[in-house]
Amino acid sequence: MSRPGAKVPPEAPSRRRHDLPSVLEVAAAVFTERGYDGTSMEDLSRATGLSKSSLYHHIDSKEQLLRLALERAVDPLFGVLDEPGANQGPAIDRLSHVVRREVEVLADQLPYVTLLLRVHGNTGTERWALERRREFDRRVAEIVVAAVAEGYLRDDVDPFLVTRLLFGMINSFVGWYRPDSASRRGRHGSRSLPPNELADALLRVVFDGLRKRS
Amino acid sequence: MSRPGAKVPPEAPSRRRHDLPSVLEVAAAVFTERGYDGTSMEDLSRATGLSKSSLYHHIDSKEQLLRLALERAVDPLFGVLDEPGANQGPAIDRLSHVVRREVEVLADQLPYVTLLLRVHGNTGTERWALERRREFDRRVAEIVVAAVAEGYLRDDVDPFLVTRLLFGMINSFVGWYRPDSASRRGRHGSRSLPPNELADALLRVVFDGLRKRS
Numbered sequence: 295m296s297r298p299g300a301k302v303p304p305e306a307p308s309r310r311r312h313d314l315p316s317v318l319e320v321a322a323a324v325f326t327e328r329g330y331d332g333t334s335m336e337d338l339s340r341a342t343g344l345s346k347s348s349l350y351h352h353i354d355s356k357e358q359l360l361r362l363a364l365e366r367a368v369d370p371l372f373g374v375l376d377e378p379g380a381n382q383g384p385a386i387d388r389l390s391h392v393v394r395r396e397v398e399v400l401a402d403q404l405p406y407v408t409l410l411l412r413v414h415g416n417t418g419t420e421r422w423a424l425e426r427r428r429e430f431d432r433r434v435a436e437i438v439v440a441a442v443a444e445g446y447l448r449d450d451v452d453p454f455l456v457t458r459l460l461f462g463m464i465n466s467f468v469g470w471y472r473p474d475s476a477s478r479r480g481r482h483g484s485r486s487l488p489p490n491e492l493a494d495a496l497l498r499v500v501f502d503g504l505r506k507r508s
Numbered sequence: 509m510s511r512p513g514a515k516v517p518p519e520a521p522s523r524r525r526h527d528l529p530s531v532l533e534v535a536a537a538v539f540t541e542r543g544y545d546g547t548s549m550e551d552l553s554r555a556t557g558l559s560k561s562s563l564y565h566h567i568d569s570k571e572q573l574l575r576l577a578l579e580r581a582v583d584p585l586f587g588v589l590d591e592p593g594a595n596q597g598p599a600i601d602r603l604s605h606v607v608r609r610e611v612e613v614l615a616d617q618l619p620y621v622t623l624l625l626r627v628h629g630n631t632g633t634e635r636w637a638l639e640r641r642r643e644f645d646r647r648v649a650e651i652v653v654a655a656v657a658e659g660y661l662r663d664d665v666d667p668f669l670v671t672r673l674l675f676g677m678i679n680s681f682v683g684w685y686r687p688d689s690a691s692r693r694g695r696h697g698s699r700s701l702p703p704n705e706l707a708d709a710l711l712r713v714v715f716d717g718l719r720k721r722s
Contacts, residue, residue, distance in 0.1 A: 327543075328543060328546060329543050329546055331546075332546035386719075447719065448712070448718055448719070449720070450712070451709045451718075454698055455701075456718060458680070458684060458698065459677050459680075459709075459710060461680070463676045465680060466672070466673075466680060484668060484669035484672065487669075498664070499665060499670065499717075500718055501719045502662075502717040503713075503715050503716040504714055504715050504717075505662070505716055505717075506660060507662075
């Protein structure tokens with residue numbers, strides 16, 4: 295997706311913490327915490343340690359910052375839908391591929407996916423993000439519909455409800471999953487599972503259910 | 509749970525829209541939308557149509573309003589755990605009971621459960637709510653552990669992860685479920701399913717999985 299007007303500065307080691315990616319990461323966390331409406335450029339200046347004029351060196355407006363942060367989630371999420379694994383073979387394999395890769399994108403882009411899931415819809419950019427989420431859900435629901443039609447998935451639950459349940463599970467990871475936290479064992483071990491193991495567990499539960507088979 | 513200092517006014521028909529329950533419902537929506545920190549008594553006065561002094565007739569502070577709103581979710585959620593169905597019989601039946609009743613509580617107390625799931629933890633009341641959520645998760649996880657030990661549930665996924673996946677699914681309902689919306693058919697039909705049908709679908713998916721059995 296295009297990023298109109300983004301002024302990406304040449305990377306200079308002495309300003310590494312203040313390059314656009316770092317600013318986006320801080321901004322995403324602040325927007326998530328305070329809400330987009332509740333965040334002023336003053337707040338962003340304080341959180342990044344950059345003056346407002348330095349911030350405006352990177353971006354044209356607060357809304358552009360939101361757009362760039364959201365694209366860091368939206369672009370790779372849609373990228374998954376264009377991968378061969380999402381487009382070739384039986385629908386159940388395509389669905390598994392999409393679920394597995396979405397979990398990876400979520401782990402990779404955690405602050406941005408978290409922000410995407412918190413967006414309300416008061417500005418054009420927020421409404422764009424909500425529309426992208428709906429379009430994403432529609433495209434995944436199409437794969438679910440195909441998997442039902444091909445006889446792989448149960449047909450007694452509405453495919454759109456299935457999609458919602460599935461993404462409800464996946465999206466809830468943003469509330470507790472910390473892929474880079476120090477590995478800890480015991481009851482909180484799942485917080486730091488590698489994304490592929492987390493995806494394995496989710497796929498087992500979702501496709502085969504919790505009930506033990508004899 | 510006690511509600512120290514709550515001044516519940518006698519109900520008078522002419523002020524029905526301005527009684528404490530109505531104030532709580534509006535406050536929960538505003539806290540959810542703007543965040544607790546981002547909401548002033550001024551905002552609440554505007555949203556409820558009550559002067560600040562009228563608001564202070566109902567409550568002592570903004571934080572007390574938050575507490576009362578959160579109790580409307582926390583009290584019935586914990587109430588479910590004390591029901592006979594959550595305490596008698598095989599663990600898998602107890603788990604089904606808890607899931608089914610939680611879906612009902614969520615549908616009944618939607619604005620308050622939504623708020624509970626959005627709470628951060630900057631004030632004593634928010635930290636109390638987070639601790640209640642953790643305690644709730646622990647108690648459900650105990651039932652999952654028992655259901656695994658009794659041989660009903662698969663033992664190759666960590667019970668605490670199972671609990672998180674399960675509640676990830678249930679809690680995601682707050683993002684789209686509108687139990688009182690006009691019944692609509694077609695792709696958005698699941699928005700307005702009665703809570704018991706929604707719980708049925710969720711239990712089918714969670715216990716038996718999406719894969720079609722021959």
